[in-house]
Amino acid sequence: MKFFIDTANLDQIREAQDLGVLDGVTTNPSLMAKEGISGEENIINHYKNICEIVDGDVSAEVIATGYEGMIKEGEILAALHPQIVVKVPIIKDGIKAIKYFSEKGIRTNCTLVFSIGQALLAAKAGATYVSPFIGRLDDISTDGVELIAQIAEMYSYYGFETEVLAASIRHTMHIVQCMEAGADVATCPLDAILGLLNHPLTDIGLEKFLADYKKVNG
Ligand code: G3P
16 A cells, blocks of 8 residues: 655655655645635745655646636646646546546546545546545445445455555554555645554563663673
8 A cells, every 4th residue: 555645844744755655745735724825826925845855646636627728737746746646626627637638648637536426427527536525424424335345346346456545544543454455646734644653562661672772791
């Protein structure tokens, strides 16, 4: 399973990259705003900076909601760097735009997916990734991880090549559950990735190894 980090924060992206297990980055307009990135030039430079830090795919979201606007923005974003994946919302014009990009060889991430029907449309349009938002489903008492399992099974049954990118991951257990459900990618906050390291028996064991070493080596 690939690990993407879900942030536009350059320090966190560097820290995840330094771990050596990072496969990419996802951003969205809210995450960019959280870092105070505004204005076309700054936004573009920020995407370029992210691409310089990581080796893998970097999702950059279009703001337009009409077909022509999405195509224009997506082509500009895709031309910035070969690592850029154009993120497009699952709306009618978004599906048309994904189909267009797919025919042009521009990779896409279909975002704001909350149902298996939306995931089916994204795959049929040729999306590279589909992003079901599991945390936001959990927020409304609906099982987000179950949706990941359903989409993964449906894509495998029909042979779709679209990768299931579990998004809106809120904590470490979500990552483990998405792995079990067959997600191809999990895009996570840094804390959730680091949480995978934690086990009290590791801490206790390491402490004992070091104490025993000290006993005989001083
Ligand atoms: O990857 C999508 C993500 O950024 C949304 O997460 O926590 O705002 O639902 P959240």
